[in-house]
Amino acid sequence: MTDIKRLRDCNRRVLFCFVFFTVWEAISGHIRYSIPEEMQKGSFVGNIVKDLGLDTKEFSDRGVRIVSRGERQYFALNVKSGYLYSTERIDREQICGQMEKCLLNFEVLVKDKAKLFAVEVEITDINDNEPRFQEDELEFRISELVAVGTRYSLEGQ
Known part of the structure; x- marks a missing residue:
């Protein structure tokens, strides 16, 4: 009875390792790009072929396509x-709101090898929203005797 249980446990471990390494082989690459928001439609983002270490000639014959979750x-x-190029003008605030990092993720599928390569594009913020203040001008009087580094809160003014 214990021999049968050990054999089952061993078979499960072998199956797990096989599945793990098959999935690992299928998702074997990860590429990351960073672009500023508001780039024109059709702007260059990156060279997928070069970054994956593939040959351009082979690349076009392999049935490559983008798999997007969104x-x-x-x-x-x-x-x-x-x-890789942008299909539209990307507005960071519209996509990610006030999140610190704005990441768009997708995969590139190479059909004949049955491989998925993860691609992550970080959209960096440009200062396209000018600040707005309730008052045009504020006046503060600070004594010369105040210690260096003293901070003043502007809330409630």
């Missing part, structure tokens, strides 16, 4: 050149 696809892939 309802909108912000990027497209030119299969002849391997270039």
Whole structure:
């Protein structure tokens, strides 16, 4: 009875290792790009072929495509050149709101090898929203005797 249990446990471990390494092989690459928001539609983001270490000639014959999880696809892939480019103007605040990091994730599927390569594009903020203040001008009087580094709260003014 214990021999059968050990055999089952061993079979489960072997199956787990097989599945783990198969999935690991399928999702074997990760690429990260960083672009500023508000780039024009059709702007260059990166060279997928070069960054994956593939050959351009082979790349176009392999049935490569983008697999996106979201309802909108912000990027497209030119299969002849391997270039990734934007499909529309990207507004960081519209996509990510006030989040500190704005990341768009998708995968590039190479069909004939059945491999997925994870791609992450960070959208960096540009200062496109000018600050607005309730008053045009504020006046503060600070004594010369105040210690260096003293902070003053502007709330409630």
